[in-house]
Amino acid sequence: MTDTTASSFVREAMVTERSAPVKTTGFVGFLRTRLLNSPTNVLLTILGLLLIWYTVIPAIRFLLVDAVWHGADRNACLAENAGHAVGACWPFINAKLDQFIYGFYPAQERWRVNLTFLLAALLLLPMLIPRLPAKGLNAGLFFFAFPVIAFFLLHGGGLGGFGVNWTASLLVAFADSIKSAGDALVRAAGTTPVVGPLLWLLGQFVVLIGVTLSLILTPLLWVRDQILASGRPVWIDFALTAIIVSVLLFLLSGGVRTGWRTLVTCLASFAGIAIVIAVMGLDRGGLPIVDTRLWGGLLITLVVSVTGIVTSMPIGIALALGRRSTIPLIRLFSIAFIEFWRGVPLITVLFFATYMLPLFLPGNLTIDGLVRALIGISLFTGAYQAEVIRGGLAAIPRGQGEAASALGLSWWKTTALVVMPQALRHVIPGLVNSFISLFKDTSLVSIVALFDLLGQLRASFADPNWATPTTAFTGFAFTGLIYFIFCFGMSRYSLFVEHRLNPYRRN
Amino acid sequence: MTENPIVSIKGLNKWYGDFHVLRDVNLEVGKGERIVICGPSGSGKSTLIRCINALEEFQEGEIAVDGIPLGPNLRRVDEVRREVGMVFQSFNLFPHLTVLENCTLAPIWVRNIPQKDAEVSAMKYLERVKIPHQAHKYPGQMSGGQQQRVAIARALTMSPKVMLFDEPTSALDPEMVKEVLDTMVDLAKEGMTMLVVTHEMGFAREVANRVVFMDAGQIIESNTPANFFANPQHARSKLFLSQILRH
Numbered sequence: 001m002t003d004t005t006a007s008s009f010v011r012e013a014m015v016t017e018r019s020a021p022v023k024t025t026g027f028v029g030f031l032r033t034r035l036l037n038s039p040t041n042v043l044l045t046i047l048g049l050l051l052i053w054y055t056v057i058p059a060i061r062f063l064l065v066d067a068v069w070h071g072a073d074r075n076a077c078l079a080e081n082a083g084h085a086v087g088a089c090w091p092f093i094n095a096k097l098d099q100f101i102y103g104f105y106p107a108q109e110r111w112r113v114n115l116t117f118l119l120a121a122l123l124l125l126p127m128l129i130p131r132l133p134a135k136g137l138n139a140g141l142f143f144f145a146f147p148v149i150a151f152f153l154l155h156g157g158g159l160g161g162f163g164v165n166w167t168a169s170l171l172v173a174f175a176d177s178i179k180s181a182g183d184a185l186v187r188a189a190g191t192t193p194v195v196g197p198l199l200w201l202l203g204q205f206v207v208l209i210g211v212t213l214s215l216i217l218t219p220l221l222w223v224r225d226q227i228l229a230s231g232r233p234v235w236i237d238f239a240l241t242a243i244i245v246s247v248l249l250f251l252l253s254g255g256v257r258t259g260w261r262t263l264v265t266c267l268a269s270f271a272g273i274a275i276v277i278a279v280m281g282l283d284r285g286g287l288p289i290v291d292t293r294l295w296g297g298l299l300i301t302l303v304v305s306v307t308g309i310v311t312s313m314p315i316g317i318a319l320a321l322g323r324r325s326t327i328p329l330i331r332l333f334s335i336a337f338i339e340f341w342r343g344v345p346l347i348t349v350l351f352f353a354t355y356m357l358p359l360f361l362p363g364n365l366t367i368d369g370l371v372r373a374l375i376g377i378s379l380f381t382g383a384y385q386a387e388v389i390r391g392g393l394a395a396i397p398r399g400q401g402e403a404a405s406a407l408g409l410s411w412w413k414t415t416a417l418v419v420m421p422q423a424l425r426h427v428i429p430g431l432v433n434s435f436i437s438l439f440k441d442t443s444l445v446s447i448v449a450l451f452d453l454l455g456q457l458r459a460s461f462a463d464p465n466w467a468t469p470t471t472a473f474t475g476f477a478f479t480g481l482i483y484f485i486f487c488f489g490m491s492r493y494s495l496f497v498e499h500r501l502n503p504y505r506r507n
Numbered sequence: 508m509t510e511n512p513i514v515s516i517k518g519l520n521k522w523y524g525d526f527h528v529l530r531d532v533n534l535e536v537g538k539g540e541r542i543v544i545c546g547p548s549g550s551g552k553s554t555l556i557r558c559i560n561a562l563e564e565f566q567e568g569e570i571a572v573d574g575i576p577l578g579p580n581l582r583r584v585d586e587v588r589r590e591v592g593m594v595f596q597s598f599n600l601f602p603h604l605t606v607l608e609n610c611t612l613a614p615i616w617v618r619n620i621p622q623k624d625a626e627v628s629a630m631k632y633l634e635r636v637k638i639p640h641q642a643h644k645y646p647g648q649m650s651g652g653q654q655q656r657v658a659i660a661r662a663l664t665m666s667p668k669v670m671l672f673d674e675p676t677s678a679l680d681p682e683m684v685k686e687v688l689d690t691m692v693d694l695a696k697e698g699m700t701m702l703v704v705t706h707e708m709g710f711a712r713e714v715a716n717r718v719v720f721m722d723a724g725q726i727i728e729s730n731t732p733a734n735f736f737a738n739p740q741h742a743r744s745k746l747f748l749s750q751i752l753r754h
Contacts, residue, residue: 165691196539397597397599399595399597399599400560400599400601402595402599403593403595403599403600403601403658404564406560406562406587406591406592407588407592407613407662407665408588408589408617409587409612409613409616409617410585413616416613417612417616422602422603424601425616501603
C-alpha cells in the first residue's frame with residue numbers, strides 16, 4: 001500500500017464489513033436525507049405538514065368530534081338541538097343502513113342476501129390465501145357452483161326440467177329459426193326481380209334443412225314429453241342427464257383404461273348438484289321469486305362488479321389472443337370488437353342495453369334488466385382487459401413460445417401453460433386497475449333504474465325525516481368509506497400477489 | 508452418402524421476403540453423428556437448424572427426421588418436434604416454473620406421462636447434468652451455465668433422437684462455458700446425434716465427426732475436424748479460420 005511507485009499490488013488482509021454511518025440510517029438519517037436535505041425539500045416538507053393540518057384535522061372534527069351519534073330523526077342532527085356545530089349525522093346512516101345494503105329487497109327475505117354474502121366470503125377468502133390447499137376445487141366451486149346457487153338464492157324460483165329439457169328446447173329453437181329464415185328468403189324471392197328464382201331455391205333449401213332438423217329432433221322431443229308428463233320431471237331428467245353426460249365423458253377420456261378419474265369427478269359433481277336441488281327445493285318451485293327491480297344498494301354493487309370482474313377475464317383473454325392471431329378473420333373480428341367497445345362510453349352501452357335492445361329482440365324474448373346491464377358491462381370491461389392482457393403478451397419474449405413448440409407443445413398448450421401465465425403476471429397492476437375502475441363504475445347503473453349503493457344513497461336524501469344540512473356529507477362520507485375499503489383491499493391484495501410472484505419468477 | 512440418415516435435408520431453400528437466406532442446402536446426418544456447424548454471423552447456420560424442427564418455415568426442399576418427411580407445408584411438424592430436442596442461445600427456460608416443473612411440463616402434457624413418473628425421470632436427467640439438488644429453484648435463481656444445463660436436461664426428458672444446439676455457450680460468462688461444454692461432451696459420448704452451431708473450435712476438434720462451414724446461406728465446406736482445421740480447402744474457410752484462430 002505504501003509503495004506507490006510499483007505497479008504491482010497483492011492484498012494481504014481482506015477488508016472486513018462495517019455498518020453504515022449512523023447519520024445516514026434510521027429516523028435521523030431519514031430526516032436528514034429525505035426531508036430536510038435541501039432548501040426546496042425543507043419548503044416541501046413544510047407545505048406537506050400544512051396540507052395534512054388543513055385536511056386531516058377538519059375531517060376528524062367533522063366525522064368524529066362534532067358528529068352526532070344517537071337520535072331518532074333529523075332533530076338530533078340540528079345545531080340548535082345538539083347545542084354545538086354539527087358534523088356527521090350518524091343516526092341517518094344507522095336508520096338507512098338496511099336500505100344501503102339490500103335496497104328494496106323484502107325484509108323477510110333478506111337472510112337470503114346475507115347467506116349469499118357469507119357463501120361468497122367462505123369461498124373467496126380461502127382462495128385468496130395462498131397457503132390453503134385444494135385451490136382447484138375451491139376455484140371450481142367459486143366460479144361455477146357459486147353463481148348458480150347465488151342466482152337461485154337471490155332471485156329464487158325453481159327448475160322445470162334439466163339437461164334433456166334444455167337441450168331439446170335449444171335445438172327446437174335453432175331448427176325453428178332456420179325454418180323461419182328460409183321462409184323469409186322465399187317471401188323475399190317473390191318481390192325481388194332477376195335473382196328471385198335463385199333466392200326462392202335457396203329459401204326452399206334452407207326450409208328443407210330446418211324441416212329435416214326438426215324431424216331428427218322428434219325422438220328427443222318424445223323423450224322430453226314423456227319426462228314432463230311424469231310425476232317428477234326434474235329428477236327423472238336429472239338422472240337421465242347425469243347418466244348421459246357421465247358415460248360420454250367416461251368414453252371421451254379413454255373409457256375403461258384411463259376414464260375412471262373423470263367418471264368419479266363427474267358423478268361427484270352431479271351428486272353435488274343433486275344435493276343443491278334437494279336442499280333448495282328447486283324441483284318444488286324453490287324460494288319465492290324476488291324480482292331484480294327490488295334489488296339494490298351494496299347487493300347490486302357487488303353483483304354487478306363481481307360478475308363484471310369474473311366474466312370480463314375470459315372475454316379479455318380470448319380477445320387478446322384473437323387480436324394476435326395469424327388468422328385474418330379472427331384478428332379482424334377481435335380488433336373490431338375491442339375498438340367498438342372501447343370507443344363507446346359505458347353510459348351509452350348501459351342505455352342501449354336497457355332501452356334499445358328490447359326493440360331489436362324478437363317479441364317473445366325478454367331478458368331481465370339487470371342481466372342486460374351485466375352483459376353490457378362484461379363486454380365493455382372485457383374489451384379493456386383484452387388490451388391490458390395484449391400488453392402482457394407482447395412482453396413475453398418470442399423464445400418462450402419457441403422453446404415450448406420445440407418441446408412439442410401445441411399452440412393451445414403453449415399459450416395456456418407457458419405464455420398466458422407469464423403474461424398475466426406481468427399485467428396484474430393493469431388488471432386490478434380495471435377491476436377497481438369497474439367497481440366504481442357500477443354506480444353508472446343508476447341511470448338505467450338500477451339502484452346501486454350510490455343510487456340508493458341519493459334516493460335516501462329525499463326522505464324529509466332526515467333532511468339536515470349535513471345529511472348529504474355524512475352519506476357521501478359513509479359510501480366513500482365503503483368504496484374505499486373494497487378498492488383499497490383489491491389494491492393491497494394485488495400488491496401482495498405481485499410481491500409473492502416477483503422474486504425469481506419473472507424474466 | 509450416409510446409410511439410413513436420421514436427418515436428411517434435400518435442396519433446402521428459404522427466403523426472408525426477397526432475401527435468400529438458405530440456398531440449396533443438402534445435408535445428411537447419420538445416427539450418432541455429431542456435426543458442428545460454423546461460419547460468420549448471418550451465414551444461415553441458426554436458420555438451418557431451426558428449419559429442422561420447423562421453428563422456421565421454408566419455401567423449397569424437403570427435410571426428413573427419422574423418416575418423417577417435413578415439406579414446406581409443415582404438415583407433420585408435431586411428429587418431428589417429438590423426435591428433436593433443441594437448446595437455445597438464451598436458454599429460454601420458463602421463468603414461472605421451477606427447474607423440475609420445466610423438465611416435467613412436456614412429458615406430462617405432450618406424452619401424457621403421469622406426474623410422479625415424469626418427476627422421477629426428470630430427476631434422472633437433472634442428475635446427468637449435475638444439478639439434482641437445485642430442482643426446486645426457479646431459473647432466475649441460477650447462473651447462466653446452470654440454466655443452460657437445465658435447458659439441456661429439459662430437452663432430454665422428451666427422449667429425442669436428435670439434439671439441436673443453437674450457439675449454446677454464446678450468452679455465457681467465460682467461466683461457465685466449460686460446464687456446459689462438458690455436459691455436451693458427456694452427451695456425445697453416450698451416442699446422441701447432435702447438430703451444434705457454435706464458435707467453440709475446441710469442442711469441434713474434440714467431439715465432432717464432421718465440421719460444416721457455412722457462408723452466405725450455403726454449405727461451403729464439410730470435412731472431418733482434423734482436415735478442416737489443419738487443411739481447409741475453400742478460400743473462405745481459410746479466411747474464417749485465420750480470423751478466429753488468430754488469438
